[in-house]
Amino acid sequence: MLSVTVAAVVWRRRGQPGAAPFALLMLAAGEWAGLALLEHAALAPGTKVVFAALEYPGIMAVAPPWLGTALYLSGVGVLGGADPTPLAFALTGVVFAAGLFRRRLFDLVPVARHALIESMADGVLVLDAEHRVLDINPSARALLGLSSAPIGARAEVVLAAWPAVVALAVGGEATETDAQGETPTGPRELHARIMPLRDAGGRSRGRLLVLGDVTERRRTEDALRQSEKLASLAQLLAGVAHELNNPLSVVIGHATLLRRELGNAPGAARVERIAAAAERCARIVTNFLSVARRRAPERASTDVNRVLREAVALLAYQLELDNVTVLFDLGADLPLIRADGHQLQQVVMNLVANAQQAMGEHEGSRQLLVTSRLDAGRGRVTFSVADTGPGIPIALRSRVFEPFFTTKPVGIGSGLGLSACRGIVEAHEGVIEIGDRPGGGAVVRVELPVGEPPTSAAATGPVVEAELIRGQRILGVDDEPTAGDLLREMLEADGQRVEVAAHGKAALDRLAEAPFDLVISDFKMPLLDGAGLYSQLAMREPRLRERFIFLSGDTLSAETRRFIERSGVPILEKPFDAAGVRRLVQRLLRRA
Numbered sequence: 350m351l352s353v354t355v356a357a358v359v360w361r362r363r364g365q366p367g368a369a370p371f372a373l374l375m376l377a378a379g380e381w382a383g384l385a386l387l388e389h390a391a392l393a394p395g396t397k398v399v400f401a402a403l404e405y406p407g408i409m410a411v412a413p414p415w416l417g418t419a420l421y422l423s424g425v426g427v428l429g430g431a432d433p434t435p436l437a438f439a440l441t442g443v444v445f446a447a448g449l450f451r452r453r454l455f456d457l458v459p460v461a462r463h464a465l466i467e468s469m470a471d472g473v474l475v476l477d478a479e480h481r482v483l484d485i486n487p488s489a490r491a492l493l494g495l496s497s498a499p500i501g502a503r504a505e506v507v508l509a510a511w512p513a514v515v516a517l518a519v520g521g522e523a524t525e526t527d528a529q530g531e532t533p534t535g536p537r538e539l540h541a542r543i544m545p546l547r548d549a550g551g552r553s554r555g556r557l558l559v560l561g562d563v564t565e566r567r568r569t570e571d572a573l574r575q576s577e578k579l580a581s582l583a584q585l586l587a588g589v590a591h592e593l594n595n596p597l598s599v600v601i602g603h604a605t606l607l608r609r610e611l612g613n614a615p616g617a618a619r620v621e622r623i624a625a626a627a628e629r630c631a632r633i634v635t636n637f638l639s640v641a642r643r644r645a646p647e648r649a650s651t652d653v654n655r656v657l658r659e660a661v662a663l664l665a666y667q668l669e670l671d672n673v674t675v676l677f678d679l680g681a682d683l684p685l686i687r688a689d690g691h692q693l694q695q696v697v698m699n700l701v702a703n704a705q706q707a708m709g710e711h712e713g714s715r716q717l718l719v720t721s722r723l724d725a726g727r728g729r730v731t732f733s734v735a736d737t738g739p740g741i742p743i744a745l746r747s748r749v750f751e752p753f754f755t756t757k758p759v760g761i762g763s764g765l766g767l768s769a770c771r772g773i774v775e776a777h778e779g780v781i782e783i784g785d786r787p788g789g790g791a792v793v794r795v796e797l798p799v800g801e802p803p804t805s806a807a808a809t810g811p812v813v814e815a816e817l818i819r820g821q822r823i824l825g826v827d828d829e830p831t832a833g834d835l836l837r838e839m840l841e842a843d844g845q846r847v848e849v850a851a852h853g854k855a856a857l858d859r860l861a862e863a864p865f866d867l868v869i870s871d872f873k874m875p876l877l878d879g880a881g882l883y884s885q886l887a888m889r890e891p892r893l894r895e896r897f898i899f900l901s902g903d904t905l906s907a908e909t910r911r912f913i914e915r916s917g918v919p920i921l922e923k924p925f926d927a928a929g930v931r932r933l934v935q936r937l938l939r940r941a
Contacts (some may be wrong), residue, residue: 467486473489473558476557476558494532524543531586536564595832606927651688657697661697663694664701664702674717704738715736719734728798730797733795735792739790818938824848824868827849834898853921857886858884860889871902896940900920
């Protein structure tokens with residue numbers, strides 16, 4: 350309309366015949382001609398850009414005003430002498446309108462923004478200046494457990510389960526916060542962000558609240574931190590075990606020798622009690638090491654009843670503090686199964702710990718029942734852990750084995766325990782399931798195949814005294830003097846000739862001076878460790894590669910285990926007793 354008005358003003362006068370050259374242009378255009386030409390020049394690039402976006406040739410809108418002006422100024426009478434420029438501008442407007450309405454430019458951007466908000470994974474709420482909800486997307490409704498959009502409701506009501514978010518939404522200087530709350534799918538953790546909505550004049554009209562569900566991310570971070578803690582704990586336990594196993598070896602070893610010397614003489618019972626207490630300590634250290642180990646599964650003949658008792662023993666103190674009574678109902682006819690005992694122990698410990706936590710939140714008696722049974726017809730061994738807690742709702746039983754799923758409050762538990770249990774059980778071709786305990790509570794059952802127990806390379810029975818190979822030269826290598834002296838006494842009692850070296854380098858010096866029939870070496874030592882000693886002997890004395898025993902008092906790294914697997918060298922675990930030393934030594938001495 351502006352262009353049409355300008356054209357009417359500009360071209361309302363006509364040129365005079367006989368005037369000087371260009372007088373017609375100057376007279377007809379007058380003082381407004383420059384304005385009209387500038388408008389045409391500005392219209393050209395803008396129109397071209399807009400209509401290029403509309404898939405129209407720019408010339409369809411740019412050409413008519415220029416063509417109409419040129420025809421009029423040249424004197425060509427296309428409309429009976431009337432100026433065609435206003436009509437040309439009108440045509441340009443029609444082309445503009447057709448393009449805008451055809452491409453829906455007036456409502457495309459709002460539609461796109463609406464679609465973006467509706468499809469966002471984060472929850473979005475639009476609040477007015479009075480904190481009323483003006484709009485809410487599907488993600489926010491799902492996160493807050495709303496069946497419909499609470500348009501017009503106050504934020505304090507809609508976000509009642511999230512006090513920290515309410516405080517953020519209704520005022521204050523904070524722009525973001527973390528909050529925990531209950532949802533229909535269990536406890537969740539949110540990260541909320543708030544930003545003001547202002548009009549063109551800069552006045553506040555409301556606030557935009559964005560809610561991000563960070564529960565899984567937080568749990569992953571917690572799991573990583575827990576993994577780092579466990580790795581540090583494993584390293585600590587390995588060091589503690591190494592320091593404890595050396596003196597425990599001395600106590601158990603000397604108690605064994607004393608029992609052999611005393612027989613039924615007075616004092617034998619006291620020695621028996623000393624040995625029993627030391628062996629109990631040794632089992633505790635062994636259980637700690639089983640928790641600390643990070644290694645591939647190792648299947649072996651496994652006593653399920655023993656696994657159950659040792660796992661409960663590790664948690665006995667905490668169970669006692671929580672007034673939990675533990676009852677065992679273990680089948681006496683269970684065969685050994687082919688399984689990784691350390692992994693099964695982790696399963697049992699997880700189940701017992703979960704049961705303990707469930708009963709801690711429940712009023713009434715706290716009783717834990719651990720059972721085991723043999724299904725000989727199906728060739729399966731079953732064990733279960735039952736508690737007197739509130740039980741697990743049927744609707745959640747299919748989800749409790751999912752990674753990171755937990756019914757515990759945020760920050761308590763990683764949601765990985767039962768998932769790891771299922772992974773271990775299924776790797777053993779077994780089944781784990783949850784049911785109801787008669788009288789109330791939950792029961793978790795694990796069913797495992799018996800399988801064929803692997804045959805051990807070493808004989809496990811006692812070595813007959815008359816069959817002992819005696820008089821062999823044996824070199825013991827240990828940086829702990831008491832452990833080395835004990836090893837010497839045990840072997841000399843069997844008629845062997847024993848020397849002891851404090852580390853690998855000293856052992857090489859002894860081997861250079863005289864030949865030996867067998868070497869027993871600790872793994873961790875200063876100057877030259879057990880692996881270095883074995884590698885040197887493999888080059889200098891190849892015959893001793895088959896007559897070499899490693900001593901170990903703690904966990905072995907993955908690299909060390911690979912070395913031992915490649916070499917095939919047997920390991921004697923500390924604390925050791927005389928019978929174990931005798932069995933292994935006699936087996937190797939019988940090798941050609």
